[in-house]
Amino acid sequence: MPENYVIIIPQFNDWEALNLLIQKINADLNTPILQNTTLLVVDDCSSRGRTEPFAAFGGKEIKLLRLYRNLGHQKAIAIGLSWVAEHLPADKVIVMDADGEDAPGDINKLVARSVEVPEKIIFAERNKRTEGFLFRFFYVIYKYVFKLLTGKVITFGNFSLVPQGRLQNLVRVSEIWNNYPGGIIKSRIPYDSVLTNRATRLAGESKMNFVSLVLHGLSAISVMVDTTAVRILIFSIFMSGIAIAFIFFILFLKLIGNATPGWASTLGSTLMILMLQSFLISLFLVFMVLQYRSQQHFIPAVHYRDFVEKVESFS
Incomplete structure (x- = not known):
């Protein structure tokens, strides 16, 4: 029996890039994977509505999960994972960004590695980055500071594959509400990685400025405070x-x-x-x-419903 796949894509005002990403998923994903894949787009309360319909998708269907308010990338991912854990039959769940910098072709690598180590979460580790010198310079500093303060090494972002056997564990890790990869490191859920090259943005401009990047780095450190x-x-x-x-x-x-x-x-x-x-x-x-x-923490699997406005399906 073929496995079911769900690709979670959080997005905020990235409708144009998202449509181009769907086309690349159609072109780059292995056919057996594509035919059994559902796209879950988590709309992080975009301030601009869609001006065009979704591009034709070669998989099962596209689901659009709308949030009541803008929460940021990390929380949108946590909500998407929690919704899938409760509502969709999924053998493997992939998390990727909507801008196209996570290359859809690398999903094939994640799936292949997951077959070898089915009990582990698989991350896409960046082998080559396309950002400017200044970003790469501060990213190296961030990695060293992270290791110095936490004793852990972080070489990956959100792009990952979560096997069904780990999904229910993951959505009960409160730290993923603040930082997804940092929360997984803190939770001690076993993980592995495959080397990938970061792609270029498909459309529009990045909404991450220097302040946002610093906050993102601090949030990763804060989960292991x-x-x-x-x-x-x-x-x-x-x-x-x-x-x-x-x-x-x-x-x-x-x-x-x-x-x-x-x-x-x-x-x-x-x-x-x-x-x-x-x-x-x-x-x-x-x-x-x-x-x-000693305090009770936010559990995504329990509290995510407070932020979900509605879910729409598109075939």
């Missing part, structure tokens, strides 16, 4: 140890008479104040995180 807080505390203790060593060195210089009058006491008291401030702020952050962990 407990680990981040402890690492910051450990770093604060380490720096406090260095500060104490400097204070003893300053006192030694003062005792042997090599310190400039007033210099030792000024520098020593400054180091002591900075040390205490950094330690107390880090400790306060850790306690805030521990308090947060």
Whole structure:
């Protein structure tokens, strides 16, 4: 019996690119996959309506899930996954962007890899990026900061395949509401990746500016804020140890008479104040995180219905 596939595509005012993407899906997807695929377009409360009908789709059907308000890409993905988990029979669920930068042909690679490791979520890992130098430079910084603060490595985005056996687990991971790939890393659901090249945007202009990119990076780090807080505390203790060593060195210089009058006491008291401030702020952050962990969290599978306006079907 053939497997059922669902492709979730969150979009905001990207109707033109979406139609071009549907045409590329028709052309690039392997026929057995295409014929058993349903497209679920999650309309993130677009401010512009469709001016043209959807392009002809070679799969089963297109479903349009409209949201009551604009929530952003990550939350739209979480809602799409939750809706599929409850309403559609799907053996494999693919998540991809509407702008065409996630190449539809790479879905074939994701499916092939999923056959080899059926119990894992499969991500498309970027082998080559097409963005400008400035974006790539800050992306490298982001990856190093992410590893430094969380101890994890992130080399992928939203483009992924979720097997049916992991879908129900995934939609109960509260962290995917904030950041989809970060939430999967935090959840310890097993995942793998395949190397892909990022394609170029099909139409329109990207809505991601520098501020949006920074917020996206911080949201990925924030899903592992407990680990981040402890690492910051450990770093604060380490720096406090260095500060104490400097204070003893300053006192030694003062005792042997090599310190400039007033210099030792000024520098020593400054180091002591900075040390205490950094330690107390880090400790306060850790306690805030521990308090947060004791609270009830947003579960996408339970709460997503509050944001769904309606679902339309197009054959």
